[in-house]
Amino acid sequence: MRFTPTVRWRLTAVYSGLFLLSGAGLLLITYLLVAGGFPVVKLRAGPADVIEVCTLSGETTATGTDFDACAAQAQRLIAAQQDETLRLLLFRxxxxxxxxxxxxxGLGWFFAGRALRPxxxxxAAARHISASDLHQRLAMTGRRDELRELGDTFDGLLARLDDAFTAxxxxxxxxxxxxxxxxxxxxxxxxxALADPDATVAGLRTVCGRVLAAGEQQERLIEALLTLARxxxxxxxxxxxxxxxVTASVVSSHKEIRTYLSPAPILGDARLAERMVxxxxxxxxxxxxxxxxxxxxxxxxxxxxxLTVTNTGPVIPPGEVDRLLQPFTRLTGERTARDGLGLGLPIVAAIVTAHGGDLDVRPGRSGGLVVTVRLPASHGVRSQVARRQRYSSGL
Incomplete structure (x- = not known):
């Protein structure tokens, strides 16, 4: 089986390698300092702090042939002593x-284990946590360092996943x-209808109309769900x-709407933008x-x-606005209303997010809602529109 070094092994190797390199460097520097710093030996008489060798009895300095023989022997002994000193220093x-x-x-292995304990x-928590128990948290304690921050980030991720799975x-x-x-x-x-033995053609037509109406409601709901998923x-x-x-085309069938439309270029999906408006x-x-x-x-x-859409609807408490962005939710206490699917604003929020924009929903001063959509502008669209307008005016 091939050995795969773990992070703990790698950290231990790094710690030990750095210690070995720094120790070898210190040993080399010490060796060079000792090798170049042996005391000076003077073979003739000198100051009291200088070693004197080759002196005869009566503390008279040797001369001539006696001095030369003594000096050679002294140099050999000193060299041998220096070599032995350096060898022992290097060995020990x-x-x-x-x-x-x-x-x-050993110390690197121990402290690397303590550092990697979080x-x-x-x-271990990531292995045991599943979709059914995302409520669990690490709740790490201790010093606030990088690993504590990683644990807190992991807890935040679990909280977001829990909310997403619940939703x-x-x-x-x-x-x-x-x-x-x-x-x-x-x-x-x-x-x-089938249980009625006296069913008439008109009654069956009415039944078929009600079935078709229910089918149309299903079709609209499925289309809305597909748009939301997309x-x-x-x-x-x-x-x-x-x-x-796009906005002018959408509001053209509503004569009662006041419009103040200026150039509004964006980059995105035209069908989704139309659905949003x-x-x-x-x-x-x-x-x-x-x-x-x-x-x-x-x-x-x-x-x-x-893009801003404002109406003068009923008064909405500010704390209830966020509920409007939840699918199948109404503020009347019912989950959905009879004249809507409850997916209008959730689809708008998803489309705005897909376009990298921002959605702001807040209650109006005297009732209703003020919905503001902010999307990144595209200057290329503005130039194309301007060229098209110039071309149309030229005709």
Whole structure:
């Protein structure tokens, strides 16, 4: 089996290698200093702090042939002593370095294990945590260092995953209920018609009309779910889109809407952009008060394209606004309303996110909602629109 070094082994090797290199460097420097720093030996008489050799009895210095023989012997002895001193220094220092290197391996292994202990805790938790127990947390304690920060980040990730899985399960449950309701209605209507022995052609036509209406509701719901899924997946490509033209096309069927449309170029998906505007406009019109107003504004400034839809609907508490972005949720206490699917604003939020924009939903001063969509502007679209307008005016 091939040995794969772990992080602990690698850290131990790094610690020990650095210790060995620094110890070898220190040994080399010490050896050179000792080799070049032996005391000066003077063979003739000199100051008291200089060693004197080759002196005869009576402390008289040797001369002539006696001095030469003594000097040669003294030089040999001194050289031999220096060599032995350096050898012993090298041997003993090397032995001490080898012993301390082995000790450093043990110490490196021990302290690397202590340093990596939080990682083992995170690894063990990641292995045992599944989709059914994402509520668990590491809750690491101790000093706030990089590993503690990693543990806190992991806890944050688990919290986001827990929220996402909870929202997904709730979404699936709500979608299943919304799909089952028209199916149950269709089945009930058909069973009643089949159980009636005196059913007439007109009655059967009425039944077929009700079944078709329920089928249309299913179709609209499925289309909305597909749009929501497509928006949350993101954009595969981005094309130039003139949001002003898209908005003008959507509001053309609503004569009561006030529009203030300026050039609004973006890069994105034209169909999703149209669905975003249509959902906002339909939501503003559907939830408006009698004789109320709806205003739609587009503009582009400082690299940001803005779409604002305002209506004069009922008063909405500020704390309840976030619920409007949840699928199949209404503020009336019911999960969905009869005239809508409860997916309008969630689809808008997903489309805005897919385009890299920002969605701001806040209650109006006297009621209703002020919905602002901010998307990155595309100057290329503006130039194309300007050229098209110049060409049209030239004709």
């Amino acid at each position: 220092s090397g032995a001490a370095l080898a012993i301390m290197t082995v000790v450093s391996v 990682l083992r805790v995170i690894t 997904q399960r709730q979404f699936v449950a709500n979608a299943s209920h919304e799909l089952r309701t028209p199916l149950a209605r269709q089945r009930t209507v058909l069973e009643v 928006s949350e997946r993101g954009l595969d490509r981005r094309d130039p889109v003139d949001l002003r033209a 249509a959902n906002l406009v339909d939501n503003a019109v559907r939830h408006n008060i009698p004789d109320g107003t709806v205003e739609v504004t587009t503009e582009s400034e400082a690299g940001t394209t803005t």
